[in-house]
Amino acid sequence: MRALVYHGPRKVSVDEVPDAKIEKPTDALVRITATNICGSDLHMYEGRTDVEQGKVLGHENMGEVIEVGSGVDRVKVGDMVCLPFNIGCGFCKNCEAGLTGFCLTTNPPNAGAAYGYASMGPYNGGQAELLRVPYADWNALVLPEDAREKQNDYVMLSDILPTGYHGTELAQVGFGESVVIWGAGPVGLMAALSADLRGADQIFVVDRQPDRLRLVSKLGATPIDDSAGDAVQQVLDATRGEGADKGVEAVGYQAHDTRGEEAPGVTINNLIAAVRPTGRIGVVGVFVPQDPQAPDDAAKEGQFGIDFGTFFFKGQAMGTGQANVKQYNRQLRNLIHRDRLHPGQIVSHELNLDQAAEGYEHFDDREDGWTKVVLHP
Amino acid sequence: MRALVYHGPRKVSVDEVPDAKIEKPTDALVRITATNICGSDLHMYEGRTDVEQGKVLGHENMGEVIEVGSGVDRVKVGDMVCLPFNIGCGFCKNCEAGLTGFCLTTNPPNAGAAYGYASMGPYNGGQAELLRVPYADWNALVLPEDAREKQNDYVMLSDILPTGYHGTELAQVGFGESVVIWGAGPVGLMAALSADLRGADQIFVVDRQPDRLRLVSKLGATPIDDSAGDAVQQVLDATRGEGADKGVEAVGYQAHDTRGEEAPGVTINNLIAAVRPTGRIGVVGVFVPQDPQAPDDAAKEGQFGIDFGTFFFKGQAMGTGQANVKQYNRQLRNLIHRDRLHPGQIVSHELNLDQAAEGYEHFDDREDGWTKVVLHP
Amino acid sequence: MRALVYHGPRKVSVDEVPDAKIEKPTDALVRITATNICGSDLHMYEGRTDVEQGKVLGHENMGEVIEVGSGVDRVKVGDMVCLPFNIGCGFCKNCEAGLTGFCLTTNPPNAGAAYGYASMGPYNGGQAELLRVPYADWNALVLPEDAREKQNDYVMLSDILPTGYHGTELAQVGFGESVVIWGAGPVGLMAALSADLRGADQIFVVDRQPDRLRLVSKLGATPIDDSAGDAVQQVLDATRGEGADKGVEAVGYQAHDTRGEEAPGVTINNLIAAVRPTGRIGVVGVFVPQDPQAPDDAAKEGQFGIDFGTFFFKGQAMGTGQANVKQYNRQLRNLIHRDRLHPGQIVSHELNLDQAAEGYEHFDDREDGWTKVVLHP
Amino acid sequence: MRALVYHGPRKVSVDEVPDAKIEKPTDALVRITATNICGSDLHMYEGRTDVEQGKVLGHENMGEVIEVGSGVDRVKVGDMVCLPFNIGCGFCKNCEAGLTGFCLTTNPPNAGAAYGYASMGPYNGGQAELLRVPYADWNALVLPEDAREKQNDYVMLSDILPTGYHGTELAQVGFGESVVIWGAGPVGLMAALSADLRGADQIFVVDRQPDRLRLVSKLGATPIDDSAGDAVQQVLDATRGEGADKGVEAVGYQAHDTRGEEAPGVTINNLIAAVRPTGRIGVVGVFVPQDPQAPDDAAKEGQFGIDFGTFFFKGQAMGTGQANVKQYNRQLRNLIHRDRLHPGQIVSHELNLDQAAEGYEHFDDREDGWTKVVLHP
Numbered sequence A, B, C, D: 001m002r003a004l005v006y007h008g009p010r011k012v013s014v015d016e017v018p019d020a021k022i023e024k025p026t027d028a029l030v031r032i033t034a035t036n037i038c039g040s041d042l043h044m045y046e047g048r049t050d051v052e053q054g055k056v057l058g059h060e061n062m063g064e065v066i067e068v069g070s071g072v073d074r075v076k077v078g079d080m081v082c083l084p085f086n087i088g089c090g091f092c093k094n095c096e097a098g099l100t101g102f103c104l105t106t107n108p109p110n111a112g113a114a115y116g117y118a119s120m121g122p123y124n125g126g127q128a129e130l131l132r133v134p135y136a137d138w139n140a141l142v143l144p145e146d147a148r149e150k151q152n153d154y155v156m157l158s159d160i161l162p163t164g165y166h167g168t169e170l171a172q173v174g175f176g177e178s179v180v181i182w183g184a185g186p187v188g189l190m191a192a193l194s195a196d197l198r199g200a201d202q203i204f205v206v207d208r209q210p211d212r213l214r215l216v217s218k219l220g221a222t223p224i225d226d227s228a229g230d231a232v233q234q235v236l237d238a239t240r241g242e243g244a245d246k247g248v249e250a251v252g253y254q255a256h257d258t259r260g261e262e263a264p265g266v267t268i269n270n271l272i273a274a275v276r277p278t279g280r281i282g283v284v285g286v287f288v289p290q291d292p293q294a295p296d297d298a299a300k301e302g303q304f305g306i307d308f309g310t311f312f313f314k315g316q317a318m319g320t321g322q323a324n325v326k327q328y329n330r331q332l333r334n335l336i337h338r339d340r341l342h343p344g345q346i347v348s349h350e351l352n353l354d355q356a357a358e359g360y361e362h363f364d365d366r367e368d369g370w371t372k373v374v375l376h377p
Helices: A039-043 A151-158 A159-171 A185-199 A210-218 A231-238 A266-274 A308-313 A327-339 A353-364 B038-043 B151-158 B160-168 B186-197 B208-216 B229-240 B268-276 B308-313 B329-338 B351-363 C041-046 C151-158 C158-168 C187-198 C210-218 C230-239 C264-274 C308-313 C327-335 C353-364 D039-045 D151-158 D160-170 D188-198 D208-218 D229-239 D266-274 D308-313 D329-337 D353-362
Strands: A001-006 A011-016 A028-037 A062-069 A080-083 A128-134 A178-182 A203-205 A222-225 A244-249 A275-283 A304-306 A317-318 A349-352 A373-376 B002-008 B011-016 B028-037 B058-067 B078-081 B132-133 B178-182 B203-209 B222-225 B244-249 B276-285 B305-306 B317-321 B350-352 B371-376 C002-010 C012-015 C028-037 C059-067 C082-085 C130-133 C178-183 C203-208 C222-225 C244-249 C274-281 C302-306 C316-322 C351-352 C373-376 D001-008 D011-016 D028-037 D060-066 D080-083 D130-133 D178-182 D202-207 D223-224 D242-251 D274-283 D302-308 D317-320 D349-352 D375-377
Touching: A001 A353, A011 A353, A011 B276, A028 A080, A028 A151, A028 A353, A039 A353, A039 D266, A039 D317, A062 A128, A062 B305, A080 A128, A080 A151, A151 A159, A151 A327, A151 C158, A151 D151, A159 A244, A159 A275, A159 A317, A159 A327, A178 A185, A178 A231, A185 A203, A185 A244, A185 D001, A203 A231, A210 A222, A210 A244, A222 A231, A231 B002, A231 B229, A266 A304, A266 A308, A275 C082, A308 B317, A317 C158, A349 A353, A353 A373, A373 B268, B002 B351, B011 D178, B028 B078, B028 B351, B038 B329, B038 B351, B058 B132, B058 B151, B078 B132, B078 B151, B151 B160, B151 B371, B151 D229, B160 B186, B160 B244, B160 B276, B160 B317, B160 B329, B178 B186, B178 B229, B178 B268, B186 B203, B186 B244, B203 B208, B203 D202, B208 B222, B222 B229, B222 D353, B229 B268, B244 B268, B268 B276, B268 B305, B268 B308, B305 D353, B350 B351, B351 B371, C002 C244, C002 C353, C012 C353, C028 C151, C028 C353, C041 C353, C059 C151, C059 C230, C082 C130, C082 C151, C151 C158, C151 C327, C151 C373, C151 D349, C158 C187, C158 C274, C158 C316, C158 C327, C178 C230, C178 C264, C203 C210, C203 C230, C203 D229, C230 C264, C230 D080, C244 C264, C244 D202, C264 C274, C302 D080, C351 C353, C351 D188, C353 C373, D011 D353, D028 D080, D028 D151, D028 D353, D039 D353, D060 D130, D060 D151, D080 D130, D080 D151, D080 D317, D151 D160, D151 D329, D151 D375, D160 D242, D160 D329, D178 D229, D178 D266, D188 D202, D188 D208, D188 D242, D188 D375, D202 D208, D202 D229, D208 D223, D223 D229, D242 D266, D266 D274, D266 D302, D266 D308, D308 D317, D349 D353, D353 D375
Parallel strands: A178 A203, A178 A244, A203 A222, A244 A275, A275 A317, A349 A373, B178 B203, B178 B244, B203 B222, B244 B276, B276 B317, B350 B371, C178 C203, C178 C244, C203 C222, C244 C274, C274 C316, C351 C373, D178 D202, D178 D242, D202 D223, D242 D274, D274 D317, D349 D375
Antiparallel strands: A001 A011, A028 A062, A028 A128, A028 A373, A062 A080, A304 B305, A317 B317, B002 B011, B028 B058, B028 B132, B028 B371, B058 B078, C002 C012, C028 C059, C028 C130, C028 C373, C059 C082, C302 D302, C316 D317, D001 D011, D028 D060, D028 D130, D028 D375, D060 D080
């Protein structure tokens, strides 16, 4: 089969590789129809991770089931399915508690596995013609009859829509509340959609890229341009000096300060300042325990300075971590099916699988208008 | 009346001061019968805060109501009451939500007021013969008929018992779960009692002072002596390498590392390491936004290095802040009344008010056996 | 002052009565600018309660503060305020827990007080020029600067909007879920708005009155006409035979079966049948412990047959009771202020206070198009 | 193999039947070491259900895994396991949400399957030498190394301990709260243990059988003998007239009134009367939709009169249904392992499998002292 393979920093290509296949009775095999390039793929692309060469990338996948193992009861050949980027077993302590992003058996001794991802187990990704799906009855979300026509919406159920929602859940965004989201990339935009779904009354999204700020407005949220003035102050001004009720971090460890320097703590500390006392902050931008190319020694170990005194004095709380996609994807699927949600509206480019390397390049350059890329193998 | 007055670093004395009195229709006046010295009083005593000279200290208070304002309906003259250290109004957005530690009207523009405390408003403390209690119907907890005989238990409802409980609530300690508590001072010990009340199955408490470690054992929890080996490793070893399900920080910004150096981030980073993926950490040890005598410039602004990459990778959450005492004190009062809880068992010394200065000195020296001091004016 | 007074079954008139006035330091006095006739007023109007003759009715009130007692700190003369129909003290066990509909001190020995309402304490209502508001700092919601121009929206914060929301809260309506609401009166319609606010994906509302079913469609929900076929079956058919995820009862004890007979259990049993296993049902239609004019002896004592075997077998849960308005009114106020919610769109008639008796008559006759009446004194 | 087989009302015998065996790749085969007779087995034994003749009974099972299917990854041959009485698939909407008692795929079109139980699917029970366990990785709880020595404790994890806990969870029993439990059978006693684990301060258990009331005292709870006076009044008297904060129903549809007449609604209505306004009631006693031998026509359809007016007026809530055992059994297992819980203390008789019929007879006669029977095949 053909698949997008990682060969080193900024070197990816679509190669012929051995077909994915059923390996265990609980597996399913899926022919991919849509697979996205994710912002977190760029961490690997840029060589900021230890992902091994030869790995097939791609963790935002949907497609058609073409074969199932003998222990698979629910998922049927012919089903259109969307796959959470997390690979869970379904029966460990964490999976049972719904914490499928931290499965204890699919990538030991770490908690959490994913398709085509650094440090997340031996699983190949779905930027390919075929994908092996472990524990298919647990992991595959079956889509309704409009699966193909709303492909750009449903494929977002694999990661960014649940991840954006997770940010608002970690922050416990409530109805009638205000929320500030740092970062207007795909996850930040999905967090804005999610905050609206939860009945927030004011939704601020901070960024500095004009195309992204335009999308914020298009989604009905309030863009805050931090190149035009201190973003924290803008949020305080819009909330009678009090701060937003809740906050979401959707940038991650490659955050940059307003001078353009990489500064991993800047978004977290801005959120502590911009969120009101007793507020909660949900962190879904990716932070990593080891980052050998980080700007300083502490950051290489994933450590940076937090305004902890202020955090405590304000009595804030913070939840973090990758989304447990399965906690949200059924419900979000229903809302897409009923035309209540249209996450696919942020897709800027649809490419053939063979154009994948080109897609990585443009997306990594953050070229104007390259918001979200969907590949169709 | 006589009262313990702050006159500068390590200078306190019991002086004659003007009587506390009713100032508003919603006030009550309480004759203090028991008032504790708190570990956080020592921050002020040592000159680590900006508390003003002349302030009467004391925020852990109980006593008898001797007068009420014309707008007080519930609390009656003659009632024995315990006062939460927080002073709330009862009607702001935070008080209504139960977040009485972050009242928006009693100490504007800050969120949160307290008796006799730095940065917590103009209110005098209760290490005195009399105490003015604002919004008495909201703030005073009326005690049952055994109030005087169980004085050492009930007085703990003012702060340390609810604060310890708050740590376990922020951490969401559940039944059948393990928890590690950093710090075996009064708050850490109350957190251990609280974790037991919530049905935890393993309760580890980390400290290095022998008298405190003995109290941990006495309460039925498992002491971990971090002078005898890496505490994080000890917790991992006791939990099959996985880490405790939940963690509580009960030390605060004056934490010291194992070499005896002040190191404000050490307990937080140890907790991140010792708590399992997806675990929660409740922080009730006090951290401050400004600490002019801190060991380095960042710490002077309440900032220090956090292992944020690990925190995120493990998908942990953290809740912080002073306890909203009113959320817990009714229920804990009931349990004391039914002899289910005996928080007073940690009291080591009962002194007259006139011995207060001496009490501060011994307690601040952390002399062996000076665990908790109650003053009886 | 002039006020709508109850003189016996179907006898109400606007009379001259003594002015409402400040009676305690914690009171405020409000000049009413808008006050609704509620469906539950009709229970009293029809003589189905033991409300005393001479009582001023009206529990859905808003207006301008014209005087405050000496113990009132937050509410100021000149503030536009909306009053929850519940009267709470703010300091009893229930009020502290947010259960302000069940205050233990304002109507002892019962739990819960209200303005101008049978069995709810000695308080006069607000279908009058002036209203005394007890515990004003606790009970009065201060409105923003657009209070007068959006009067028809904000006045709904006194009862029906929070009550509708409470139905969805008791039922724990979640995002991406389906919900069936029994009754398309004002409360049922507000429940539909609330379910949408919570992100429900299918919202069914059952009724048989054409004007109400049209309003259901106007609000974007799905009307189910139970005069056109079994409503339970219609819900099952629309949910692949499974039943709605959640249900809300918005009719109450004067429910009628499809033959037009009064049948107090019919809506509850229909909900048990129409909601899926493990679903929750929120009951905000009013049921009463004594109903001397009920169709049978059991119903006179508020008892009727429930399909409890099915309820248990399906593992359903049910929450009941009048709304604790204060738990929701701040947040809903914010959403009205931001133009996110328009509850006033269901108002069909605005009358002068002097037309109140006429309003009662038309509304009680359930004349076509008399959906919601607002009086302006 | 030998197994206890149902042959009609009050006719059970231990017969030779075909061996249970692996039927699907996700099955495990367990050699039973302990299996209880449950109060709900008596419903079948007495002919009050439609259970088919020839069925092997027994849903409270533990034992040793002797074989696993090719799709089983977690459970290993040699593991000692306890099986929840519920059989879930692990991947339906309900199982995913933790509602494993209402699995949508193991007993369609009903929600919920169980071993050896009327209306709960084609699965044989475990009062036998061998048991087939479907979806073993999902359903089997692996026990620690003390499994055999604490067999009487661990076997209670199959049903009555989680069921008792579920009652307190449905009722949301909180720390410092009072709770009244109706019924001091095994489930009621486990509810009392669970309420204590949750930090309740007063735990009342109502019954009239002296042996059961003695056990209540032994567990540290307060027995209420309803043959010695109105139980509701006794609860009110013990709670200053207010009622218990929470209630649990642990009797079910074969409840009897104080005159000894079967009266299915009596416990529910007593609970509504004995629980305070805003209280919650958890119903874990079994109620059934069809009961052909019930005392009246309504009850034959599972319907009976509920004091719904009072229920609503008091703003109470009620949760029902069989326990989702998997939500609690891990945590409770940990507590047994740590010697914090000893549910096995209520075992009155341990019999060989061959004595099973005799055990049914004595237990069904409710002979004094026959509290709980464990069979050891």
